[in-house]
Amino acid sequence: xxxxxxxxxxxxxxxxxxxxxxxxxxxxxxxxxxxxxxxxxxxxxxxxxxxxxxxxxxxxxxxxxxxxxxxxxxxxxxxxxxxxxxxxxxxxxxxxxxxxxxxxxxxxxxxxxxxxxxxxxxxxxxxxxxxxxxxxxxxxxxxxxxxxxxxxxxxxxxxxxxxxxxxxxxxxxxx
Amino acid sequence: xxxxxxxxxxxxxxxxxxxxxxxxxxxxxxxxxxxxxxxxxxxxxxxxxxxxxxxxxxxxxxxxxxxxxxxxxxxxxxxxxxxxxxxxxxxxxxxxxxxxxxxxxxxxxxxxxxxxxxxxxxxxxxxxxxxxxxxxxxxxxxxxxxxxxxxxxxxxxxxxxxxxxxxxxxxxxxxxxxxxxxxxxxxxxxxxxxxxxxxxxxxxxxxxxxxxxxxxxxxxxxxxxxxxxxxxxxxxxxxxxxxxxxxxxxxxxxxxxxxxxxxxxxxxxxxxxxxxxxxxxxxxxxxxxxxxxxxxxxxxxxxxxxxxxxxxxxxxxxxxxxxxxxxxxx
Numbered sequence: 001x002x003x004x005x006x007x008x009x010x011x012x013x014x015x016x017x018x019x020x021x022x023x024x025x026x027x028x029x030x031x032x033x034x035x036x037x038x039x040x041x042x043x044x045x046x047x048x049x050x051x052x053x054x055x056x057x058x059x060x061x062x063x064x065x066x067x068x069x070x071x072x073x074x075x076x077x078x079x080x081x082x083x084x085x086x087x088x089x090x091x092x093x094x095x096x097x098x099x100x101x102x103x104x105x106x107x108x109x110x111x112x113x114x115x116x117x118x119x120x121x122x123x124x125x126x127x128x129x130x131x132x133x134x135x136x137x138x139x140x141x142x143x144x145x146x147x148x149x150x151x152x153x154x155x156x157x158x159x160x161x162x163x164x165x166x167x168x169x170x171x172x173x174x175x
Numbered sequence: 176x177x178x179x180x181x182x183x184x185x186x187x188x189x190x191x192x193x194x195x196x197x198x199x200x201x202x203x204x205x206x207x208x209x210x211x212x213x214x215x216x217x218x219x220x221x222x223x224x225x226x227x228x229x230x231x232x233x234x235x236x237x238x239x240x241x242x243x244x245x246x247x248x249x250x251x252x253x254x255x256x257x258x259x260x261x262x263x264x265x266x267x268x269x270x271x272x273x274x275x276x277x278x279x280x281x282x283x284x285x286x287x288x289x290x291x292x293x294x295x296x297x298x299x300x301x302x303x304x305x306x307x308x309x310x311x312x313x314x315x316x317x318x319x320x321x322x323x324x325x326x327x328x329x330x331x332x333x334x335x336x337x338x339x340x341x342x343x344x345x346x347x348x349x350x351x352x353x354x355x356x357x358x359x360x361x362x363x364x365x366x367x368x369x370x371x372x373x374x375x376x377x378x379x380x381x382x383x384x385x386x387x388x389x390x391x392x393x394x395x396x397x398x399x400x401x402x403x404x405x406x407x408x409x410x411x412x413x414x415x416x417x418x419x420x421x422x423x424x425x426x427x428x429x430x431x432x433x434x435x436x437x438x439x440x441x442x443x444x445x446x447x448x449x450x451x452x453x454x455x456x457x458x459x460x461x462x463x464x465x466x467x468x469x470x471x472x473x474x475x476x477x478x479x480x481x482x483x484x485x486x487x488x489x490x491x492x493x494x495x496x497x498x499x500x501x502x503x504x505x
Contacts (some may be wrong), residue, residue, distance in 0.1 A: 003486065007211035011489075013314070014206030015496055022199070022255045022504070023190045029259035036259055039251065078270075083247065110246035175224060 035076025042068060043084075050076040056100050056155055057084070060172030062165055064088060065095050079103040085111060095160050096169065100153040112137055112158040114145055125167065126174045134163050146170050182261055182272065188245060190279065190397060193230035195257050196501040197400040200226045203500065211486065216414035218486040223411065224388070225494055231394050231503055244505060254503035279397040281344040286396045290405075294389075309351060316358060316457030320366045324423055326351075326374045333358070339437060343373040346381030361433055368430035369437070371423040375416035385412075410467055417471055431475040438468045440449040 029036055040046045052074065056061050061067055069084040081101035085094050091109040094111040123132040123146065130148035137143035137160060144166045145158040157173070159166045181187045204222045215220055237244055261272040311317040311331035321331065328482045330350040334340055340354035351373045353366070361369060379385065388408070393400035421427045448454060 004211075004327075007254075007489065008492075010210035011207055011492070014210055015203065015500075018199075018202050018206065019254065019500070026253070026255045026259065030262050033263050036262055037247070037251070073251070077264060108247045110243050126448060 007156050033077065037075035037081075039075060040072045040074055043072065046072060046074045046082060050074055050080065052076070052080050052082060054151075054153075055082055056098065056150065056153070056173045058098070058169045058172045060168050062161065062169070070094070073108075079106070081106050093160070097156075097158045098173075099156045100150070102152050102154070106152050106154070107156055109145075109156070109158055112143055112145075112160060114143055114158070123167070125170050128174070130170070132163060132167070150174070178253035182258070183245070189234045191257050191261065191275075192234045192505065193395065194275075194398055194400065195255065195504050196233045196497075197226055197230040197395070197398055197404075199501055199504055200229050200497045201400050201404060203483055203493055203497050211489045213486055213489065215486070216411040216418065220411040220415070221486065221490055222493065223404050223408045225407070225490070225497060227388065227392055227401055229397065229494075229497055229501075230398065230401070231391060233498075237502055240402075240502075244502075250505050253505045254500065256505055258505075278399055282399040282402050283397045291393070291396075308334040316363075317353075317366070321364045321370060324367060324371060324374070326370065328503050329374055329377050331370065341369055341373065341437065343376045343380075345377065349377035349380055351377065357437075360436055364424070364426055365433035365436065368420055368424050368426060369433045371420035372416050372430060374423070375419035376461070378410070378419070379416065384481060392418040413467075414471060414474065417475060421475070427478060431472045434468055434472050434475075439465065439472070 002003060002030060030038060035050055040049070046052060046055060064087045065086045066089045067086070070087040071083075071085040073081075073083040075081050079102045081099065081103065084153065085096070086096040086098075087093060088095050097109070097112045099106065099108055110164065110166055114133055114137060117133050117135040119132075119134045121132050123130050125146065128148045128150065130144045130146050132144065134144045135142075141160050143160045144163040145156060146163075146166055147154065147156050148170075149155075155173070157170050159169065182191060204226055207213070208219060208222055213222065220255075241249075245247055250258065261270075261275060263271040265271060278306060309332065311321060311333060314333045317331070317333055330348075332350060332352050334352055334354045336354040337356040337359075338354060339357045339360060341357050343349055343351045351370060353370065360365060392401060392405050417427075417430060420430055424430070
């Protein structure tokens with residue numbers, strides 16, 4: 001029994017060291033490669049750290065959303081990408097998600113995911129040909145998303161709101 | 176499709192994560208074996224099985240538990256996000272992911288030529304040809320040596336050959352073959368021990384366990400950790416057969432002496448042999464085989480056969496830790 005217990009302590013210590021080793025191994029690439037995916041405090045910080053000159057942010061903002069973004073994620077490699085999440089004014093729910101990326105495959109929609117698309121139509125946004133999707137998200141909440149190409153970037157805007165509100169937000173991102 | 180998109184696809188994620196999961200499982204298993212001082216080869220084999228079998232199922236099971244496990248949010252809070260390493264570029268030019276996939280490719284090649292082809296060839300050869308030899312019962316020296324050994328359900332043949340030959344065929348009707356050359360260099364007790372060891376292989380090959388394990392192992396053909404750990408399982412199997420032989424003959428020293436006589440030769444100097452990677456690899460393999468044999472001899476001489484409990488507590492705990500830790504490794 002004593003041997004078993006000692007073995008248990010030795011095993012726990014070994015696993016603890018392994019966890020620390022894995023944490024270090026996870027941190028190392030961030031130190032070596034500064035432009036890998038990480039969290040930033042604000043848009044200016046992203047611009048200073050990564051070669052992304054234009055970050056598309058809306059000038060129109062519904063009252064129920066809080067500014068600045070609650071979280072900004074960005075990377076320079078393997079392809080440039082920025083993700084901004086906006087919370088509800090009262091609460092912690094993510095209500096708006098904006099992503100821009102040079103990869104067409106990049107769609108970080110885990111926080112707002114249209115589970116059931118009710119309608120998917122082409123919609124012009126200030127002369128750009130966009131794809132508007134209207135449907136239902138998790139917990140049966142109505143939500144909508146719009147996607148278009150802006151130069152080298154593919155832009156996705158997803159919101160837990162009506163398509164009218166979403167279009168206003170999307171149009172305010174463009175001149 | 177971009178290469179990074181391929182990595183983020185289901186098959187790409189499966190390959191990458193099964194590799195990461197087997198690395199972590201190997202570390203945890205090694206810690207457990209050291210912490211509890213597990214020496215029993217049967218128990219050690221059970222631990223090593225975790226490294227082979229777990230990564231086959233881990234990724235799909237985790238994805239069923241949490242489909243959002245591959246999301247950016249999950250990755251940012253993960254214990255280890257493999258994409259950070261795969262997306263890295265050495266000196267801003269060479270993507271690390273190519274290095275990973277080169278390792279996977281080389282592992283697949285090694286598996287194909289060193290494991291799969293020899294097994295298929297052996298299976299084909301043993302089906303197509305009959306090896307003729309004198310039955311052990313009709314050979315006066317052997318019949319005397321094997322008296323009292325409970326090997327009556329296995330056919331044992333003596334081949335007229337001056338070379339040292341000792342092997343068994345597997346399957347439901349496994350047989351043992353030894354040569355007259357072998358009988359010339361081993362004494363009676365050593366022959367008994369050697370045949371008892373081969374008999375253990377025949378008995379073990381009748382169980383479907385090893386076949387199922389090999390079929391599972393094939394699924395991880397690209398995984399270098401599984402390649403190494405499967406070889407360790409095979410080495411542990413030799414120790415299990417040693418223990419089985421000792422339980423029949425009650426003479427561990429005879430088996431140790433037989434191993435020494437058969438496999439531990441003086442290291443030969445081969446002048447004029449060109450130094451190239453193939454020769455170096457061959458030397459390394461011979462050296463590792465020699466170390467393995469010496470380890471088995473030392474074990475038999477020390478008498479550290481099956482001791483201790485079955486290690487179920489340690490295995491269950493290890494499996495639990497492997498499962499929880501790997502959930503956070505994406």
